[in-house]
Amino acid sequence: MDSITLICTASLLACGLFWFVCIIGSAEQKGKVQDYYEQYQSFFRRPTEIETAGKWAWGKSFHLSPSIPGKSDRDATRLHEEMAVDLLNVKPGDKILDAGCGIGGPMREIAAHSCANVVGITINEYQVKRAKMHNKKAGLDKQCDVVCGNFLEMSFDDNTFDGAYSIEVTCHAPKLEKVYGEIYRVLKPGSLYVSYEWVTTELYRGDEDEHVEVIQGIKREDALPGLRSYKDIAEVAKRVGFEVVNEEDLASNPWWNRLKMGRIAYWRNRIVVTVLEWLGIAPKGTVDVHEMLFVTADYLTRGGETGIFTPMRMILCRKPESKSD
Ligand SMILES: C=C(CC[C@@H](C)[C@H]1CC[C@H]2C3=CC[C@H]4[C@H](C)[C@@H](O)CC[C@]4(C)[C@H]3CC[C@]12C)C(C)C
Numbered sequence: 369m370d371s372i373t374l375i376c377t378a379s380l381l382a383c384g385l386f387w388f389v390c391i392i393g394s395a396e397q398k399g400k401v402q403d404y405y406e407q408y409q410s411f412f413r414r415p416t417e418i419e420t421a422g423k424w425a426w427g428k429s430f431h432l433s434p435s436i437p438g439k440s441d442r443d444a445t446r447l448h449e450e451m452a453v454d455l456l457n458v459k460p461g462d463k464i465l466d467a468g469c470g471i472g473g474p475m476r477e478i479a480a481h482s483c484a485n486v487v488g489i490t491i492n493e494y495q496v497k498r499a500k501m502h503n504k505k506a507g508l509d510k511q512c513d514v515v516c517g518n519f520l521e522m523s524f525d526d527n528t529f530d531g532a533y534s535i536e537v538t539c540h541a542p543k544l545e546k547v548y549g550e551i552y553r554v555l556k557p558g559s560l561y562v563s564y565e566w567v568t569t570e571l572y573r574g575d576e577d578e579h580v581e582v583i584q585g586i587k588r589e590d591a592l593p594g595l596r597s598y599k600d601i602a603e604v605a606k607r608v609g610f611e612v613v614n615e616e617d618l619a620s621n622p623w624w625n626r627l628k629m630g631r632i633a634y635w636r637n638r639i640v641v642t643v644l645e646w647l648g649i650a651p652k653g654t655v656d657v658h659e660m661l662f663v664t665a666d667y668l669t670r671g672g673e674t675g676i677f678t679p680m681r682m683i684l685c686r687k688p689e690s691k692s693d
């Protein structure tokens with residue numbers, strides 16, 4: 369290695385270390401790089417892992433939440449999750465299902481808040497591993513279990529659960545009937561199901577170019593099979609047998625401001641992931657994923673600002689006591 373290569377290598381290493389130390393050093397950002405990396409991993413099923421001790425604003429929850437004046441993003445996320453289980457009216461010791469549990473951020477919050485036992489299902493094996501590890505670390509592994517499987521064909525027996533929820537998940541299902549039908553099947557009669565849905569709102573116009581561009585952008589960048597209208601959700605729920613107890617858009621406060629903050633941090637984050645990828649700590653492609661998320665964030669923000677899209681259309685349904693009720 370000649371001296372110029374040596375100097376360049378040393379400078380890049382120093383830059384990488386500088387960024388790493390800056391991020392790790394700040395109390396607010398502690399662990400951000402590792403968790404950031406972990407989320408990329410989880411999204412894209414890469415099995416390598418970096419242990420994470422700290423937490424960052426997105427925590428272990430892969431969903432959006434309405435901002436709450438005077439509350440941090442973390443608290444707003446927690447309250448959004450707690451609202452789901454509060455709606456279910458569960459008792460301590462009840463068994464509830466988290467359909468599409470990710471790495472279990474909501475599951476642990478919900479278990480701790482409600483004292484219910486939560487069983488999560490995700491199709492992603494890497495997420496199962498991470499969720500179990502985090503459950504153990506949080507001392508909640510007796511209350512929280514995670515299985516790998518498809519929520520369109522679950523291995524649970526009929527009438528197993530005292531409640532169920534799904535947070536920003538069912539948009540991945542090509543047919544909503546299939547996932548709602550499965551959740552209906554595994555719920556005990558009389559039990560409740562709550563879902564936070566990604567949908568277009570009543571403001572969406574299929575003949576307006578900007579609306580179409582934004583919704584197509586969200587679908588494409590988030591790899592969704594389609595995006596439903598808010599009107600479709602209750603219809604499907606009723607078709608599979610549920611009674612619809614309540615339906616409401618929880619997006620009264622902007623949920624997209626956090627994504628704008630992500631944009632401000634764009635260059636800092638980009639440099640961090642570039643250095644990590646260059647050093648071989650992050651896998652090849654991490655920078656591309658960062659770029660893709662940045663584009664996604666822009667479409668989601670435009671969807672929120674125009675009011676044509678919401679990621680938190682809440683539907684609360686009950687499985688009747690008996691089918692004829
Ligand atoms: C899979 C889903 C999850 C939705 C959200 C949790 C994520 C969708 C877009 C993600 C993000 C976009 C921009 C990133 C930013 C460029 C980066 O610097 C910091 C992280 C982001 C803010 C990131 C965080 C998670 C998302 C909001 C859907 C399909 C159900």
Ligand SMILES: C[S@@+](CC[C@H](N)C(=O)[O-])C[C@H]1O[C@@H](n2cnc3c(N)ncnc32)[C@H](O)[C@@H]1O
Pocket residue numbers: 428429430431467468469470471472473474489490491492495517518519520534535536537540541
């Ligand atoms: C946006 S993440 C939300 C995760 C979690 N609800 C949260 O808020 O942190 C979507 C989740 O749905 C899961 N998922 C998508 N399709 C699935 C399927 N067919 N069966 C089971 N899980 C699925 C993904 O693996 C991921 O965990």
